Amino acid sequence: MIKHPQTHLWAALKKRFADQRAPSTSPDRLLRGLCVVPLDGQEQISTFSLGFREAGTVVRSVSLSRDFQGLSELARPDMPCYLLVYVGDVQQAGSGSGKSHEGGDWMLLAHVPAVCSAFEAKRLADARTALKAELGADAFVSAGMWVVSPDQITLSNCMRTLDGQSREPNWSPSSPPKPSSPPKRAPMQADDFAERLPVVGDAPDTVWEERIHGLRVAYTDSARRLVGALEELEQTLCGLTGDEYRKDEPLLHARAHMVRQLAMARVR
CATH class of the missing domain: 1.10.287 (Helix Hairpins)
Structure with missing residues (x-):
């Protein structure tokens, strides 16, 4: 059986992510996030069965805002991708008393530009669970982000997503804001996006x-x-x-x- 010429890149991505979770990893090698895109040759198939590859990284620093600025620059306005974002210290900053959210220390963010077709958007939504499983589902928080523009990849939106997941289980950014809160346009949570459709896999185009x-x-x-x-x-x-x-x-x-x-x- 002929292997895909980029199969080694998928294996390398899984190893690098595993290394990020290892306690022995040197602090100067820790990443804030990795940009992940499908391997070439999967443009016309309904699933990303061949795997993914790394398309860029942001090194973790003491400045959360600078790190998230770097993450937004990883996602080109016209490029669908996933971002694997380390949010362990973001959770601590938001709670003020250590980790308070379910799951691990990483968040899966889906960047789906407006230029994407319905077919592309559906594939990205369907593949989230499989990607988490391949990398280790226990590494990820239950919350997820779904954005259409790099401008939405911000520290404040990430904190709001984590806070909304932990305090309001049915929270949806498409719902009207509470009277006590100023109107804000928040990124669509990936899980809420899927739940609003009857069956994601069977939804018509x-x-x-x-x-x-x-x-x-x-x-x-x-x-x-x-x-x-x-x-x-x-x-x-x-x-x-x-x-x-x-x-x-x-x-x-x-x-x-x-x-x-x-x-x-x-x-x-």
């Missing part, structure tokens, strides 16, 4: 098309609101400095980035 369409609309709407707020900020800055405000020449990198994202969405 039309259901997935509607789901992906809804995610695209929600992201585009949020991006437009953000661009409007950044335009107001630029106008205020120009008023303070005396410079002329030009809408077609963004002063802030964030507005330029969001304008490009909206332009890409219109092209699609």
Whole structure:
């Protein structure tokens, strides 16, 4: 039987993840996260039976915010992938008294860009359990994240996901926020995404098309609101400095980035 030419990369990924969990691993070799993508040649099949490979890493540091910034840069806006994220110290920071969440010290995050087809999104949802099992299901917390943009890969969203899983079992980021909480757009939890469908494996493509369409609309709407707020900020800055405000020449990198994202969405 002919082996896939990248099979060794799947074995290497499993070994590296196992090493991360080993107590004897040197602190300078510990990672905050690994970016994982399917091996080549699985584009047209319904499962990732050939395995996965590593596509980038972020070294663990004392700065959680800097680490999560690095994680968001691992996920390209147009690249579906998984992120294996170490959250052991995030749980401690959130609880203030050591580990308080079920499961292990790692979280599986699925990055599913708006450019993904319903077929691609369904495969990524279906493969989560199998990937955890191959790497060691006991290594992962019960909570999971499902994001459509690298901008959603943040420390605050991770902490909210962990907190929501432990305090509100039926918590869903798509539900209206509580009156005492400011409105926020949280990343979709992977488990909630699957549970809202009758049977994930048997869901028709039309259901997935509607789901992906809804995610695209929600992201585009949020991006437009953000661009409007950044335009107001630029106008205020120009008023303070005396410079002329030009809408077609963004002063802030964030507005330029969001304008490009909206332009890409219109092209699609």
